[in-house]
Amino acid sequence: MTWRLRGAWIEDLHAIMELERATFPDDAWSENLMRAELESEHTHYIVAFPEGDPTDLRGYAGLMMPRGATEADIQTVAVAADARRMGLGRLLVRTLVNTARDAGAHEVFLEVREDNTAARSLYTELGFEQIGVRPGYYQPGNVAAVVMKHVIRRGSESASGGGPESGDGGDPR
Numbered sequence: 001m002t003w004r005l006r007g008a009w010i011e012d013l014h015a016i017m018e019l020e021r022a023t024f025p026d027d028a029w030s031e032n033l034m035r036a037e038l039e040s041e042h043t044h045y046i047v048a049f050p051e052g053d054p055t056d057l058r059g060y061a062g063l064m065m066p067r068g069a070t071e072a073d074i075q076t077v078a079v080a081a082d083a084r085r086m087g088l089g090r091l092l093v094r095t096l097v098n099t100a101r102d103a104g105a106h107e108v109f110l111e112v113r114e115d116n117t118a119a120r121s122l123y124t125e126l127g128f129e130q131i132g133v134r135p136g137y138y139q140p141g142n143v144a145a146v147v148m149k150h151v152i153r154r155g156s157e158s159a160s161g162g163g164p165e166s167g168d169g170g171d172p173r
């Protein structure tokens with residue numbers, strides 16, 4: 001599968017919310033929160049679709065990085081259930097890290113549920129390291145958040161490759 005990425009538009013809100021509700025049935029963001037994320041001047045959201053079908057949104061991801069900041073935060077990543085294990089999550093996260101690097105970030109942070117083995121494996125593979133645990137961060141359920149950090153190394157970028165706009169799901173490292 002060859003994926004194409006582009007920056008998200010506010011017109012993507014409906015499709016993103018459909019994926020959001022399907023992906024996070026118990027704690028989906030509200031439409032208003034997602035709209036604010038897409039409209040913020042401090043965020044970078046991307047959407048993914050299969051090559052040749054730009055209306056078939058299969059994933060999205062977002063980065064928060066105020067202008068001039070040297071730290072960025074991955075806000076969310078979601079891949080449609082029927083598109084998983086095809087390299088799209090890797091492509092989305094790698095692209096956000098590259099966006100942060102190009103904007104001058106030194107470090108990228110994120111929080112992930114302790115019981116989310118898929119996401120934790122993905123982030124670890126891409127060079128994120130656990131730097132802390134926040135007990136009971138996710139409620140209800142009383143699930144801890146694992147805080148992870150990716151240090152951007154200029155010149156030997158561990159999350160580089162794949163290009164910002166396309167990827168075939170392979171390992172471009």
Ligand SMILES: CC(C)(COP(=O)(O)OP(=O)(O)OC[C@H]1O[C@@H](n2cnc3c(N)ncnc32)[C@H](O)[C@@H]1OP(=O)(O)O)[C@@H](O)C(=O)NCCC(=O)NCCS
Nearest residue numbers: 077078079084085086087088089090112118119121122125
């Ligand atoms: C986490 C998520 C984004 C991964 O997306 P994906 O497109 O399936 O991930 P990829 O195919 O790019 O996988 C890349 C690597 O991540 C790891 N990985 C991904 N899913 C995994 C799983 N279910 N179990 C173990 N490792 C997994 C593997 O190392 C994988 O490489 P491999 O397929 O060569 O073994 C996807 O499962 C998802 O949307 N989950 C629900 C939403 C979510 O949890 N978002 C993150 C919130 S912090």
